[in-house]
Amino acid sequence: MRSIGETARDSGLGVSALRFYDRAGVLVPAWVDPVSGYRWYEQEQLEEARLLARLRRAGMPLADIRLVLASWSGVDTGLVRELLASHLRRLEQGLSDARSEFSALRALLDHRENAMTSLRTATVRLSIAAPELAAALDAVRFAVSTDPELPMLGGVLFDVEGESLHVVATDRYRMAVARAGVAGYDGSRVQVIVGTALADAMRALLDSGGPARFSVEGDRVTLEAGDGQAAGQCLDHDFPDYRRLLPAGGRRTVVDVAAFLKALATGPVRSGEAGAHDLSVLGVEGGGAVTLRADGHDDPNRVAVNRAFLLDALDAGARDRLILEIGAPTAPIAIRRPDDEGTFSILMPVRLED
Incomplete structure (x- = not known):
């Protein structure tokens, strides 16, 4: 046996x-x-x-x-x-149908390219507090994709609109968004994707404090801080519309991060399928407390997440207390800062088979 x-x-x-x-x-x-x-x-x-x-x-x-x-x-x-x-015939027919749909989608994308390109080629010059930009990059860096098949996610999106800069990163399974105030720019919305290496070089300049100057000219981005400069080409890709990926909301509870990390270290862990990451099954009690479940029961108040991703998000939250926003088992969970809800991360749920 x-x-x-x-x-x-x-x-x-x-x-x-x-x-x-x-x-x-x-x-x-x-x-x-x-x-x-x-x-x-x-x-x-x-x-x-x-x-x-x-x-x-x-x-x-x-x-x-x-x-x-x-x-x-x-x-x-x-x-x-x-x-x-x-079954093979069904797969072949499905592939044929998918090819037809993708051909139609490519035609639609061709019509949209000029409008999307305008978001990348405008000229931008603005100033931002170095500590604020450093904190924003620290909050999102963990979520940058390393998948070579998805180069458009292999960097940090800089989204400038009005007096706000949003920096965004996602690898499809998690997403992090941070907001910082800017000055000196009153033009239309501009988006550029800064590659990982360049984003890290920019972050290294920001420890000196003081103001930082960020500029975009065509496909070139530059950050100046102190006596240093980091510059390079932005990625020539379109980033997904992250605003449409934001969670609709759920039950919110404030957690003590140190106590929650201890619970994660000593509490139950559910093994993922072959080759998959370990999972943490989170539940919300009637009083709003977040608990760790030993298994995935048929409970509308529980959601399973990649344990390693959860630990990364808690670390990037950089606060003693964070807000966990948990909805249905199939809905993303959000991790927010109590004092700055414009900086947050979301984690995609993992479907439990039992």
């Missing part, structure tokens, strides 16, 4: 996925301990688990997966071949 952990490790399915497929009647363990509820599998079931993992990665519907597994070891595998062929 093989334990559920061994079966998960050798099949490529997570423990939580095996539990889900047990409840769904797709891959039922050979024996379940009546006292502990622990699941055990026969050696022969490992092949089925590996097959299930392959079908799952291929996106086959659960009903068809159940039929494939039921027919896999039979003498007549005609049904299996038919199901595989049918």
